[in-house]
Amino acid sequence: MKHTAIAAMLLVCVSLSACAIPSVARRDPGTLVVLEAGDANTMNPLFANNEPSFLYYGLVLDSLANVGPNFTMIPWLATSWTSTPDRLHWTVQLRHGVRWSDGAPFTSKDVVWTWHAMLDPKTGYPYAGQFNYIKNVRALGPYAVQFDLSHTNALFVSGALDSPILPYHILGKTPDAQLRTSPFGQHPIGTGPYMLERWNHDAEAIFVANPHWWHGPVKIKRLEFRVVLDPNARDQAMENGSADLYDSMGSNDYVTLRKQAPQLRFVHLPDLYTWFIMVNLRTPGLRNERVRQAMMYGWDRQAVISGLLHKDAIEATGIVPVALHYWYDPNVRHYAYDPAKARALLDADGWRVGRDGIRSKDGVRLDYTLLASTGSHTIIDVCQEFQSDMRALGIRIHVKELDYATFIADSSDLHYQLAFTGWGGVTDPDEFTFFDSSQIVPIGNNETAYSNPTVDHDLQMGLRTITPAKRRPYYNQMQAITARQLPVLWGYYTYFRAAYVPALHIDRQAALPDLYFWYDVWNWRLDR
Amino acid sequence: MIAYAARRILGSIPLLLVITIISYALMGLSPGGPAAILGQSARGMTPIQREHLIALLGLNRPWYVQYFYWLQNLVLHGSLGYSYVDSRPVIAKILGKLPVTLELIGLSTLLTLAIAIPTGVYAAVKRGRAFDEIVTTLAFVAYGMPVFWLGILLIDVFAVHLRWFPLSGISSLGQSHNLLDRLDHLVLPVVTLSTVSFASWMRYQRSATIEVLGAPFVRTAHAKGLTNWTVIVKHTLRNALLPTITLLGLSLPSLIGGAYFIEYVFSLPGMGYLGVTSVFARDYPTVMGITLISAVLVVAGNLLADIAYAAVDPRIRYD
Numbered sequence: 001m002k003h004t005a006i007a008a009m010l011l012v013c014v015s016l017s018a019c020a021i022p023s024v025a026r027r028d029p030g031t032l033v034v035l036e037a038g039d040a041n042t043m044n045p046l047f048a049n050n051e052p053s054f055l056y057y058g059l060v061l062d063s064l065a066n067v068g069p070n071f072t073m074i075p076w077l078a079t080s081w082t083s084t085p086d087r088l089h090w091t092v093q094l095r096h097g098v099r100w101s102d103g104a105p106f107t108s109k110d111v112v113w114t115w116h117a118m119l120d121p122k123t124g125y126p127y128a129g130q131f132n133y134i135k136n137v138r139a140l141g142p143y144a145v146q147f148d149l150s151h152t153n154a155l156f157v158s159g160a161l162d163s164p165i166l167p168y169h170i171l172g173k174t175p176d177a178q179l180r181t182s183p184f185g186q187h188p189i190g191t192g193p194y195m196l197e198r199w200n201h202d203a204e205a206i207f208v209a210n211p212h213w214w215h216g217p218v219k220i221k222r223l224e225f226r227v228v229l230d231p232n233a234r235d236q237a238m239e240n241g242s243a244d245l246y247d248s249m250g251s252n253d254y255v256t257l258r259k260q261a262p263q264l265r266f267v268h269l270p271d272l273y274t275w276f277i278m279v280n281l282r283t284p285g286l287r288n289e290r291v292r293q294a295m296m297y298g299w300d301r302q303a304v305i306s307g308l309l310h311k312d313a314i315e316a317t318g319i320v321p322v323a324l325h326y327w328y329d330p331n332v333r334h335y336a337y338d339p340a341k342a343r344a345l346l347d348a349d350g351w352r353v354g355r356d357g358i359r360s361k362d363g364v365r366l367d368y369t370l371l372a373s374t375g376s377h378t379i380i381d382v383c384q385e386f387q388s389d390m391r392a393l394g395i396r397i398h399v400k401e402l403d404y405a406t407f408i409a410d411s412s413d414l415h416y417q418l419a420f421t422g423w424g425g426v427t428d429p430d431e432f433t434f435f436d437s438s439q440i441v442p443i444g445n446n447e448t449a450y451s452n453p454t455v456d457h458d459l460q461m462g463l464r465t466i467t468p469a470k471r472r473p474y475y476n477q478m479q480a481i482t483a484r485q486l487p488v489l490w491g492y493y494t495y496f497r498a499a500y501v502p503a504l505h506i507d508r509q510a511a512l513p514d515l516y517f518w519y520d521v522w523n524w525r526l527d528r
Numbered sequence: 529m530i531a532y533a534a535r536r537i538l539g540s541i542p543l544l545l546v547i548t549i550i551s552y553a554l555m556g557l558s559p560g561g562p563a564a565i566l567g568q569s570a571r572g573m574t575p576i577q578r579e580h581l582i583a584l585l586g587l588n589r590p591w592y593v594q595y596f597y598w599l600q601n602l603v604l605h606g607s608l609g610y611s612y613v614d615s616r617p618v619i620a621k622i623l624g625k626l627p628v629t630l631e632l633i634g635l636s637t638l639l640t641l642a643i644a645i646p647t648g649v650y651a652a653v654k655r656g657r658a659f660d661e662i663v664t665t666l667a668f669v670a671y672g673m674p675v676f677w678l679g680i681l682l683i684d685v686f687a688v689h690l691r692w693f694p695l696s697g698i699s700s701l702g703q704s705h706n707l708l709d710r711l712d713h714l715v716l717p718v719v720t721l722s723t724v725s726f727a728s729w730m731r732y733q734r735s736a737t738i739e740v741l742g743a744p745f746v747r748t749a750h751a752k753g754l755t756n757w758t759v760i761v762k763h764t765l766r767n768a769l770l771p772t773i774t775l776l777g778l779s780l781p782s783l784i785g786g787a788y789f790i791e792y793v794f795s796l797p798g799m800g801y802l803g804v805t806s807v808f809a810r811d812y813p814t815v816m817g818i819t820l821i822s823a824v825l826v827v828a829g830n831l832l833a834d835i836a837y838a839a840v841d842p843r844i845r846y847d
Binding site for chain 1: 559575580584613615616617688697698700704
């Protein structure tokens with residue numbers, strides 16, 4: 001009797017465990033299952049502050065102009081845009097017959113209201129300052145809008161017309177100061193190719209095709225974004241076929257999946273980010289250009305790329321990432337690893353090695369603190385490699401790990417000496433706010449206190465000139481000067497990586513990195 | 529009893545106030561400041577723009593002023609405010625996560641009780657023998673283990689190497705409504721939390737049983753010729769369970785605290801996970817909401833334990 005009871009219990013346990021073994025879920029073949037490492041915060045573009053949020057609202061909300069192949073801007077909700085010869089007044093013609101996903105018509109009222117909300121300081125739109133050159137936006141009828149600018153700005157089309165348009169009939173009655181807490185961020189209505197069907201925070205967000213989309217029916221009718229926090233679980237899901245697409249993956253996952261899941265297809269492109277060590281140019285010793293050049297020659301970036309980044313990065317030469325082919329200038333000064341040359345530069349400049357192995361000159365010791373934001377082991381490892389390389393030159397580096405908030409606070413008010421950081425994500429070479437001498441913090445983002453009249457001129461002319469061919473020489477010169485003067489120690493450019501199942505058809509030749517990867521989602525096809 | 533409960537509830541209000549003041553002060557005085565709430569957008573904003581936005585949210589005021597407004601909102605409108613991260617009502621965010629935390633704590637408590645009580649009773653009956661010594665040693669080892677370390681160890685052995693259980697999360701992809709799949713995901717977290725709490729429960733039960741085993745009524749029961757099984761189950765266990773009921777309430781703080789660590793280690797989307805990520809993001813309203821709800825759960829747990837104690841032991845009366 002006793003044995004029978006034990007046997008019965010064992011049987012029940014075994015049956016339960018067998019049932020509990022996770023199986024590949026039976027899925028709707030027309031649904032694209034996408035893996036995400038984190039969840040969005042809001043789908044209201046006025047307050048979105050992480051990548052999944054930018055991605056999600058991009059599916060639901062359309063803009064007047066959209067990014068096309070090679071980062072060109074193509075008409076979207078707008079059919080055309082023209083300007084006066086002085087480029088201060090732009091008339092934008094809107095598409096007729098566009099409807100919001102709830103069926104309401106899209107008109108110039110929506111555009112005017114969106115811009116009013118974006119520029120109103122009470123709204124608290126984080127990027128409002130980037131559009132301070134827009135003086136006024138007014139309707140010229142139900143399907144035409146005029147933008148009045150205070151000065152010419154080359155970023156008007158790629159920056160301003162690329163902004164998503166919000167529905168006036170839903171949000172127009174909400175005071176600007178209350179837009180932040182409006183339920184719209186969780187239940188958006190848009191003119192984009194998809195509508196939000198369901199959103200369980202930190203678990204899943206499901207989008208279905210918008211039947212009112214002006215462009216016509218999308219080919220994939222349903223998108224399911226699944227939040228999987230653990231990278232190993234994401235790899236497993238791609239390997240066993242329970243997910244179809246995993247984009248913006250880290251280099252570890254990319255290497256693993258390439259090896260373990262050869263059936264998958266991959267997109268692998270240089271992304272829009274540059275990683276570097278920012279230098280506070282007001283720091284004694286570091287303000288010396290030769291010292292910075294010596295640091296560049298003494299930093300074995302190839303070892304970092306081979307050892308820590310799985311050979312999946314490119315040595316950086318400047319602020320313009322290699323992904324922006326048209327603007328990137330490869331013909332600038334390169335700093336191949338050459339510790340002998342680095343030492344010679346320091347010796348020639350009079351920096352003598354002391355008893356403790358640290359160089360000094362006129363009472364200034366080459367002994368600095370390098371800030372690094374915690375949260376990424378790779379960044380900390382890269383900083384430690386840099387520390388070791390500098391030690392060999394006679395420069396002492398203390399790596400100080402800070403939480404993100406402290407890092408931002410310390411690095412943006414010149415209370416630092418060196419700081420490892422990244423910059424980018426945009427499709428234009430303009431870096432006015434980062435390098436122009438009028439933009440030294442707290443006014444702009446010039447966190448190095450860099451000042452060079454020629455670079456200032458290049459950046460200002462680059463912004464005032466509209467034609468790309470005429471703009472390019474300014475940015476080439478800016479890249480050449482900053483490569484020589486090194487307001488930052490250039491680290492590396494990274495890659496965008498995505499893995500997907502063969503049933504998913506993406507135009508790989510036209511694929512773009514980062515969030516722009518999704519620019520032609522309406523054209524993707526799923527055959528199974 | 530009702531008057532006693534009412535007095536206890538009123539008495540807990542100052543306690544909750546002190547907890548919230550300390551929590552708010554700790555957050556307000558921590559380095560870095562509120563720039564973290566701007567997330568990825570912080571990098572692209574100028575310091576002046578960041579200051580403007582921080583002022584708009586009222587985060588440039590001293591922490592005690594912010595606390596005052598938070599408390600005012602809670603008392604006058606019964607609202608825990610809106611999250612700085614996603615602008616959702618804090619209460620909605622917490623309620624969305626609470627079930628996972630309750631599941632974890634509930635299952636872990638059940639498992640702990642199911643193992644610790646019989647083990648404690650048996651160890652008491654076999655006092656000083658090999659079983660007692662082994663179990664006591666194991667219990668102390670388990671008690672000394674940090675919960676997050678044990679969690680990582682179990683993940684490494686059972687999820688990474690043996691692949692018996694999932695690495696993390698609450699469900700497999702597309703299986704969110706599959707109960708067995710959910711249980712499969714909860715095995716390692718529940719075992720981790722239970723292992724750490726097992727020691728104290730077992731030791732309490734052992735001590736209580738030893739005390740009752742020496743009582744005159746147990747000797748009487750033996751003298752009446754009852755079997756050992758009947759004496760232990762019917763006479764000893766019922767009386768020896770009383771201290772355990774008290775412990776149930778008192779162990780809530782450590783259970784909730786442990787659950788928070790475990791949720792983070794196992795990436796379980798519960799209240800603890802939300803709490804940890806909200807601390808990193810300096811999402812003050814969400815952190816305060818979680819602190820308050822956790823404190824209320826602990827206070828309520830203690831009160832319920834006292835009431836339950838009186839209910840099962842007729843000798844105890846609260847006047």
